[in-house]
Amino acid sequence: MTLGLLEDLKPVFQTATGKVMIYPSSGTGAWEAAIVNTLAPGDKVLMFETGQFATLWKEMAVSLGLDVQFLPSDWRHAADPAEVESILREDRSHKIKAVMVVHNETSSAVTNSIPAMRKALDRAGHPALLMVDTISSLASIDFRMDEWGVDVAVAGSQKGLMLPPGLGFNAVSEKGFAAAKSARMPKSYWDWQAMQGQNKSGFFPYTPATNLLYGLRESLQMLREEGLENVFARHIRHGEATRRAVRAWGLETVCVDPERHSSSVTAVFLPAGHNADEFRKVVLENFNMSLGGGLGKLAGKAFRIGHLGDFNDLMLAGTLSGVEMGLALAGVPHKVGGAAVALEYLTSAAQGVHGQAMLETASPAR
Ligand code: PLP
Numbered sequence: 001m002t003l004g005l006l007e008d009l010k011p012v013f014q015t016a017t018g019k020v021m022i023y024p025s026s027g028t029g030a031w032e033a034a035i036v037n038t039l040a041p042g043d044k045v046l047m048f049e050t051g052q053f054a055t056l057w058k059e060m061a062v063s064l065g066l067d068v069q070f071l072p073s074d075w076r077h078a079a080d081p082a083e084v085e086s087i088l089r090e091d092r093s094h095k096i097k098a099v100m101v102v103h104n105e106t107s108s109a110v111t112n113s114i115p116a117m118r119k120a121l122d123r124a125g126h127p128a129l130l131m132v133d134t135i136s137s138l139a140s141i142d143f144r145m146d147e148w149g150v151d152v153a154v155a156g157s158q159k160g161l162m163l164p165p166g167l168g169f170n171a172v173s174e175k176g177f178a179a180a181k182s183a184r185m186p187k188s189y190w191d192w193q194a195m196q197g198q199n200k201s202g203f204f205p206y207t208p209a210t211n212l213l214y215g216l217r218e219s220l221q222m223l224r225e226e227g228l229e230n231v232f233a234r235h236i237r238h239g240e241a242t243r244r245a246v247r248a249w250g251l252e253t254v255c256v257d258p259e260r261h262s263s264s265v266t267a268v269f270l271p272a273g274h275n276a277d278e279f280r281k282v283v284l285e286n287f288n289m290s291l292g293g294g295l296g297k298l299a300g301k302a303f304r305i306g307h308l309g310d311f312n313d314l315m316l317a318g319t320l321s322g323v324e325m326g327l328a329l330a331g332v333p334h335k336v337g338g339a340a341v342a343l344e345y346l347t348s349a350a351q352g353v354h355g356q357a358m359l360e361t362a363s364p365a366r
Contacts, residue, residue: 002202005213008220012138012161012228013153013171015145021195022216023168024209027135027156030168031057032064033190034131034152038176040184041065043097046087046128048079050112051105052296057133061100064185069096075108075297078260081116088124097179098129098151104137106159107295109267109304110255111141118149129179135159138169139223140235140264140308151176160231160264162222162309163215222310232263238307238316239263241345245320245338249327254302264308265292269301274332276303283326289319313346 002022009020023029039045044067047058061068069087071079079101088096099121104111114132121130129151134143138153139160145153150173157167172180172192180192194205223231239261246253246268254267270276280291280303292304305323307316320339327334 001213001217002199002204002208005216005220006199008217008224009169009171012220012223013134013145013155014143014147014228015171015173018145018153018171018173019177019196020169020171021192021199022204022208022213023170023190023195024166024207024212025168026165027133027154027158027168028056028060029190030135030154030156030170031060031133033168033170033192034154035061035064035066036183036185036187036190037170037172037192038129038131038152038179038183039066039097040182042067044069044095045098045100046071046084046096047100048102048112049073049075050077050079050102050108050110051075052107052298053105053133053135054102055296057100057102075105076110076254076256078110078112078257079117081113081120084117085120085124088121088126088128091124091126094127096126096128098131100131100133102133102135103143104134104141104262104264106136106262106265106304107267107298108254109262109265110257111137111260111262113260114143114148114150121149129176136262136264136308139228139231141262142232145171145173149173151179157212157216159308161216162219163212166209166212167216234312235263235308237346237349238311238313239266241313241316241342241349242266242305242307242320244345245323245342248338248341249324249334251334254298264306266305266307267292267294267298267302268305270303271333274330275300279303279326279330279332282330283322286329287322287325289322289326291323313350317343317346 046069048071131152132150133154135156136159138155153171155169157163158165198205252269294302320342324339
């Protein structure tokens with residue numbers, strides 16, 4: 001079963017030349033695996049403050065002894081590829097060993113452009129590794145490992161793969177494995193070499209999370225049945241419907257760049273003077289629906305609507321209705337009718353009206 005899974009995961013990462021490894025771990029473990037297998041203590045890396053998860057990955061990198069250049073942001077914008085290019089151009093001695101970016105910031109619902117990051121590296125002629133956290137994008141938002149020249153992709157089981165938490169993934173390019181040969185970070189559990197050695201014959205260096213592997217086999221089958229393109233289009237549709245509802249309520253999304261909205265999660269500010277966690281509590285108590293909380297800097301200020309994984313139009317309709325009823329019950333000022341606006345959009349999408357626009361949004365230019 002393992003040999004089949006390792007092959008079947010490749011199309012999900014859109015890689016033919018890379019290899020995928022599966023750890024019995026959360027996504028955080030897979031972050032650590034990416035770092036300790038490719039880098040050495042004191043290596044310089046470039047990271048971007050796009051939200052809470054980028055911040056946590058940065059903290060891990062610092063505690064593992066890396067020299068992190070962390071580009072600040074207000075959590076409302078994606079990392080700026082032009083700034084990345086100029087930093088890389090200035091790094092003539094190639095001290096920067098890796099550019100590490102979170103594809104979809106689950107906390108702020110901002111999606112970074114990975115092709116733009118690749119272009120920044122190429123234009124600067126810089127050899128740094130490109131490492132990407134795809135934890136809340138894989139199998140939800142188009143991610144093309146080979147085409148975008150990603151060296152290490154980090155993923156987890158509990159989002160687009162529709163499983164319980166407990167599996168962490170590294171997908172690694174040839175360049176990533178080449179870097180591993182000279183990496184000097186101490187490692188044992190995460191060691192790619194030990195994992196690769198055992199994986200060849202379908203085994204693991206330690207007890208795998210067997211039950212989740214059976215689940216993974218099923219979720220890969222579900223993704224194949226729907227087709228990745230359709231999965232991406234479904235998420236784009238749900239993201240768009242959700243933002244239309246948010247706008248109609250007169251509320252503001254955390255992400256301010258229309259090009260960089262996430263299609264797997266939407267983060268929404270409550271008006272000043274209203275606590276997002278109290279609002280979430282009202283929704284939970286009345287409708288048994290658990291909205292995502294604001295994380296880090298956004299705690300109490302924003303809430304998050306998740307629309308990823310095994311999710312369909314009617315589930316979104318229920319979700320947005322719950323939010324709208326909750327806004328009324330919690331006394332949050334808003335305009336009534338956001339859920340109806342979303343339904344109108346979903347209806348016209350079902351009629352094919354928005355089909356072309358959705359395909360364009362899903363194009364490689366993203
Ligand atoms: N990176 C991103 C983008 C995430 O959304 C998460 C968790 O939600 C993580 C990393 C950390 O993964 P885990 O909580 O599985 O360790």
